[in-house]
Amino acid sequence: MAKEHLDPIHNFARPGLAVDVVLFTIKDHDLKVGLIKREDDPYLGKLALPGRFVRYDEPIETTAKEALKLKGGVKPESVFLEQLYTFGQELKRDTRIRTVTIVYYGLVESNKIDFQKSNLLHWNSAYDLPPLAFDHKKIIEYAIHRLRKKVQESDFAFQLMPEEFTLSELQKAYEIILNEEQDKRNFRKKIIELHILKDLKKKKMEGAHRPAAVYSFIRNKAK
């Protein structure tokens, strides 16, 4: 077979390749997503997902972590990250240059975020979004969908819990993500049977009511 069957990779322009990150946390009893204010055209001044172009020698997950660090002021080590989807259908997404975007979504525990210093990210409710740049609103909605699926079929909600917590606190996190109330008894039954909790034999005294048992997770990595 002759040369004309080769991909002429050196002979045509390559699209730009970017990574955007949908970063979630739970704060003020709400699911928040970290957004930046764009400083460039197009969509100058609009809120957008933090992102970054993929450098030539950079693994794409590294690009995602760099975007978190540089655009979001968040330490990547404290973030659970998973690839969501790659968007490259709508050629008009970025008017500067034709760009394909690999989107990751992530979870951070809210007390790992410096809400004072890191004024880079605007933490907006994921359930009440203003108009965003590009198709980022659709992307966030898709990320919520995947996050819910993941929470329901695995045991990784602990990504956004502190080291020690009570069952009621864990239940609240589930309720915020799933956006619906959970039955207390069924919830506890389900969680206990996962055998991922360690009873710390401590009580959390808080308020004028019976103190709650304190737990930690046995393992510290999502499966």
Next chain:
Amino acid sequence: MAKEHLDPIHNFARPGLAVDVVLFTIKDHDLKVGLIKREDDPYLGKLALPGRFVRYDEPIETTAKEALKLKGGVKPESVFLEQLYTFGQELKRDTRIRTVTIVYYGLVESNKIDFQKSNLLHWNSAYDLPPLAFDHKKIIEYAIHRLRKKVQESDFAFQLMPEEFTLSELQKAYEIILNEEQDKRNFRKKIIELHILKDLKKKKMEGAHRPAAVYSFIRNKAK
């Protein structure tokens, strides 16, 4: 904020961006995957997934379809296609150039393939793969995993059934994909309750046994 915060998209080399396709069909009571023989280094002569570099103005799904057409000799209209994952961690995947690969997987009904003329694709058993180029073996295994999940939680196996078929034929397709036997009564109960089959009120006479009822699918697109 000043210029140094801009992504210097014009100031650094972009990675190459490619699409590979894992194309499945069922033939000879086996799950087959369509592979091409590489005509370039690296891995010259090895079998690999059909793929193509993304052109500057080409939506990525179009790239996948072009790869099917040009590298595989398969009409894209007859293929169900879904994005699988984007691989861009291992920088040594392609020794010519640093490349990120968006992988799609697809299903074709086997009688839409011209096995004579289309000698471009080698239809290898997905369950007994020879050594392949790059990390394509791992990718195919991941695609099988997703295919099984998709088949179990949706009703899209009809993507690889002909227009008219019997319940036993459909069951065989499921068994090949899931790689395990299904109970005949339970299988029929499940399928009937999906209400996606139309009884064509015909009988398929074949062999020395009771003739089978012939069905078609009510809708013709995967959800």
Next chain:
DNA sequence: TCAAAAGTGTTCTACCTACACCCATGT
């Protein structure tokens, strides 16, 4: 003693699994 959240079991239902025999045909 009251308010407020923690903690705890049982029943019902829906779905999945396992399993065995008769039916219609060609030879």
Next chain:
DNA sequence: ACATGGGTGTAGGTAGAACACTTTTGA
């Protein structure tokens, strides 16, 4: 009449959903 695949129902187990009262504390 027999071999071959087509076609059918029931019983048991499991997982999830609904549901209400007692306990422990601080004020």
